[in-house]
Amino acid sequence: ATPTALLVGTGRGAQLGILIKGPEVLESTRRADTILLDKTGTVTTGRMTLLKVHVAGATDETEVLRLAGALEHASEHPIARAVAEGAAARVGALPVPEDFANVPGLGVQGVVEGRAVLVGREKLLAEWAVALPEKLRAAKDAAEKDGKTVIAVAWDGEARAVLEVADAVKDTSAEAVRRLRALGLTPVLLTGDNKAVAESVAAQVGIDEVIAEVMPQDKAEVVRKLQAEGRSVAMVGDGVNDAAALAQADLGLSMGTGTDAAIEAGDLTLVRGDLRVAADAIRLSRRTLGTIR
Ligand code: ADP
Numbered sequence: 001a002t003p004t005a006l007l008v009g010t011g012r013g014a015q016l017g018i019l020i021k022g023p024e025v026l027e028s029t030r031r032a033d034t035i036l037l038d039k040t041g042t043v044t045t046g047r048m049t050l051l052k053v054h055v056a057g058a059t060d061e062t063e064v065l066r067l068a069g070a071l072e073h074a075s076e077h078p079i080a081r082a083v084a085e086g087a088a089a090r091v092g093a094l095p096v097p098e099d100f101a102n103v104p105g106l107g108v109q110g111v112v113e114g115r116a117v118l119v120g121r122e123k124l125l126a127e128w129a130v131a132l133p134e135k136l137r138a139a140k141d142a143a144e145k146d147g148k149t150v151i152a153v154a155w156d157g158e159a160r161a162v163l164e165v166a167d168a169v170k171d172t173s174a175e176a177v178r179r180l181r182a183l184g185l186t187p188v189l190l191t192g193d194n195k196a197v198a199e200s201v202a203a204q205v206g207i208d209e210v211i212a213e214v215m216p217q218d219k220a221e222v223v224r225k226l227q228a229e230g231r232s233v234a235m236v237g238d239g240v241n242d243a244a245a246l247a248q249a250d251l252g253l254s255m256g257t258g259t260d261a262a263i264e265a266g267d268l269t270l271v272r273g274d275l276r277v278a279a280d281a282i283r284l285s286r287r288t289l290g291t292i293r
């Protein structure tokens with residue numbers, strides 16, 4: 001939040017943990033009819049854990065964990081943390097990559113122990129013309145149907161494994177969605193993750209509309225499109241990849257538990273990262289607006 005941040009309705013806003021950038025924000029809370037909710041870290045806890053490793057052919061599971069874990073150790077993405085921690089717990093100390101790059105919305109790539117390693121979405125592998133063999137494809141499809149996030153591991157031009165990670169829905173999210181609906185807002189889940197996982201999370205919290213597999217740089221475009229349809233769009237997010245969309249939205253709400261980039265881009269900050277407070281913030285802002293007028 002900026003130094004000019006005000007607390008909505010002061011006393012009550014402070015209690016709830018809502019920071020607002022300025023009085024002009026209040027008007028947007030009145031008009032908003034659609035609310036985009038980022039999945040990872042907003043609707044879900046974002047604390048993922050590594051559940052399973054499925055290997056192809058003669059691939060050694062320990063090798064998969066060493067190489068994937070080494071690369072993900074250099075990334076701060078929630079999935080990366082799950083893979084690095086899960087790998088270290090299973091195989092011990094991890095090597096240090098010779099080369100590393102984040103590929104936003106897709107995964108990570110780099111060199112570990114002389115091997116060119118990719119960890120991320122199938123789309124990342126496809127960019128290097130690497131396809132999943134049948135066994136890994138089947139494991140991936142089954143896990144995704146089960147609502148898991150699945151990431152692939154490849155090195156030296158071959159897909160070697162898929163990893164299952166899972167991220168729990170926050171126990172406050174379903175209640176938050178109910179409160180947002182009660183205010184007349186239509187909730188939409190927005191995520192870079194795949195459609196199957198997105199739909200599973202949406203079903204758990206009572207959201208009917210899902211926009212999935214959206215690249216970080218395209219989230220703002222989704223907001224613009226909805227605005228072009230005449231909708232007034234609120235957006236809640238926590239990640240670096242949400243910042244542009246939060247800025248584009250008519251009302252940007254950032255999770256105080258999220259990244260600085262998201263907090264700076266938002267109009268309103270939910271200090272404790274509780275999505276239920278998004279509804280409270282909008283209700284309180286509308287009421288404050290009524291009092292001022
Ligand atoms: P969200 O929009 O839900 O916050 P992201 O845009 O950060 O998700 O990521 C989209 C997808 O890209 C993830 O679901 C994952 O499949 C893949 N991905 C991104 N970063 C990584 C990483 N470091 N390791 C593995 N997969 C990743």
Ligand code: MG
Binds near residue numbers: 038040041
């Ligand atoms: Mg996120």
